[in-house]
Every structure is written in C-alpha cells, then in structure tokens.
Amino acid sequence: MTVLLIVFEEKLRLTRTADLSDPVEANASTPLLCGPHTSARTGEHDGRLSGVEVAFAPWAAFTLFGTALQPLANEAVGLHELLSTRADDLTDALASAVGWRDRFALLDTVLWEWARRGPEHSARVAWAWQELARKAGAVPIPALARRAGWSQRQMEKRFREQIGLTPKTTARVFRLQRALQLLVSGLSSAEVAVLAGYHDQAHFGHECKAMTGHAPCRFLARRAAGGQDPSFTDRFEGQATGVLLPATARAEGAA
Structure with a gap:
C-alpha cells in the first residue's frame, strides 16, 4: 500500500528499523506520503495523536498524486514536495474543519478531483x-x-x-x-x-x-x-x- 499521513497538532516520528538514525516526521505542516515498502518502520508519538491516514493501492496513488512510484519505494516524503500548494491547502482545510464527518467528506471530494485530473493508470x-x-x-x-x-x-x-x-x-x-x-x-x-x-x-x-x-x-x-x-x-x-x-x-x- 501507499499511505498518506496528515497529523494535525502532534508529531509522528517514523524511522526505518534498519536505520534508526534517519527519521522523518509527520506534523501539522508536513503531511507525508509513504510509498510501498519491504521493510519495517517504527512510529513514535507522545501518547496522543490526531490526524488522517489514508491507504491507497499503489496504482491508485500513481493517478492521485501524478508521480511515478519507484522513487517512493521504501521512502516517506513530504507531500508538499510532490503537490506544493495543493498539499498545503488540503492540510489547512482538514485541520480547520468542524468535525470528523466534515473532514472525511472534504477528503473524499479532494481525492476524487485529484484522481479525475491525474494520469490514468494501466x-x-x-x-x-x-x-x-x-x-x-x-x-x-x-x-x-x-x-x-x-x-x-x-x-x-x-x-x-x-x-x-x-x-x-x-x-x-x-x-x-x-x-x-x-x-x-x-x-x-x-x-x-x-x-x-x-x-x-x-x-x-x-x-x-x-x-x-x-x-x-x-x-x-x-x-x-x-x-x-x-x-x-x-x-x-x-x-x-x-x-x-x-x-x-x-x-x-x-x-
């Protein structure tokens, strides 16, 4: 699977099991897109975590995010690097939404639009x-x-x-x-x-x-x-x- 992580207020620290010295962090300003992986990751937080995690079949992520997946294999990259202001707009809108029902409805709308505009997968x-x-x-x-x-x-x-x-x-x-x-x-x-x-x-x-x-x-x-x-x-x-x-x-x- 390819996973989108958007954390609202807290921080989620992800590290490869094989290399604990090379962490990445998801927080309110840095949503992450995690590509398909063949090794484990350790996720750490302070005991409380709020946010959104969406898992996609990789070929669906190819269409949604308009990028080849090979560079994302076994990597977690900032969504802003791929989508620029689109990533910032989504994160801000989700964080400011009134409740979870509104967040999920917003996410559905945005992802459908991205899929419509993205490259067609095979x-x-x-x-x-x-x-x-x-x-x-x-x-x-x-x-x-x-x-x-x-x-x-x-x-x-x-x-x-x-x-x-x-x-x-x-x-x-x-x-x-x-x-x-x-x-x-x-x-x-x-x-x-x-x-x-x-x-x-x-x-x-x-x-x-x-x-x-x-x-x-x-x-x-x-x-x-x-x-x-x-x-x-x-x-x-x-x-x-x-x-x-x-x-x-x-x-x-x-x-």
Whole structure:
C-alpha cells in the first residue's frame, strides 16, 4: 500500500528499523506520503495523536498524486514536495474543519478531483496487482505477464512506475502478509512455511526477519504483549500488520 499521513497538532516520528538514525516526521505542516515498502518502520508519538491516514493501492496513488512510484519505494516524503500548494491547502482545510464527518467528506471530494485530473493508470497493472494480492503472491511472474499481454520486462517496467516495486518483490510482500496471518492464527512456523509457499522454515524465518524486523517467534511475542493494550489494533483489517513496542524497545525494531 501507499499511505498518506496528515497529523494535525502532534508529531509522528517514523524511522526505518534498519536505520534508526534517519527519521522523518509527520506534523501539522508536513503531511507525508509513504510509498510501498519491504521493510519495517517504527512510529513514535507522545501518547496522543490526531490526524488522517489514508491507504491507497499503489496504482491508485500513481493517478492521485501524478508521480511515478519507484522513487517512493521504501521512502516517506513530504507531500508538499510532490503537490506544493495543493498539499498545503488540503492540510489547512482538514485541520480547520468542524468535525470528523466534515473532514472525511472534504477528503473524499479532494481525492476524487485529484484522481479525475491525474494520469490514468494501466488497467493491466491494476489487474496484475490484484491477482498477486488474491493469490498471496503465489503466481509465476512469467505466466502473469503473459496473461496481462506483456513481456516480463514490459510488466516490470510498468510495475516500477505505477506500483513502485517489481512484480517479484510485490509477490514477496503479499506472501509474507499471508504467512503472518497464518502465524497469528496459531499455526507453527513450519506449517506456515509450507502453506505460504516458502522453501522451508528457515526461508520463512529469514523473510520475516528481513521484512518485519523480527523473527517469527519474536513477532508473535511482541504482538501478544501489545495485545494487552486496548489501544492496539492492526492498521488494516484482516492483516497482521504490526506490533506495539514499549518505549524501551525502540532499538529492537518494529513491524
């Protein structure tokens, strides 16, 4: 997914798990657009946070924001850098709106207008992305390209532009999402590896560590600990998208 973050009064600090020394910050004057990513980020705030988060399929973000997605892969950039005054106008209007109903209505109106004016995405890219999502990445990429009516090289070029990741990397992300769902459902790592299509348990463990910052057992432990906090919830329904870290665990990474 590609995510738009607009924080009204407080601050949200985002850092890559692999590089905690390189943070970006979302605040009232700096909304962020976060591209599709293959590694974890840690989000920190002071305990209270108000704002808007909107998740888009990457190909929809390509149209909405009128920019190639490849430079945004694994990055979070200021929306002003992409949209200039349009970003400032949206942020100011949302912050000054009377209530959440008005904010959501305003956001719908603005995004529809941006989509209408933006570059048209490829229907074949959208179909291929949805097919990878539907099958949790278990689709041979050459066969997917043939079904889309492209060579593999053509599809990779379009994916880099309108998804931000290659088809193979996109498949990795969807496969891990499926694997984590199976893991939190109570299956063992060995069972997950088989059902999600990994070579073996070690392969699953390596992918989980690389993309979430945690080995499978540590990921489960962190989720169990975070589940005791009533404020913890996954960002996307039906997905095991993260863990809640105590302040002292910042250096250990997060999903």
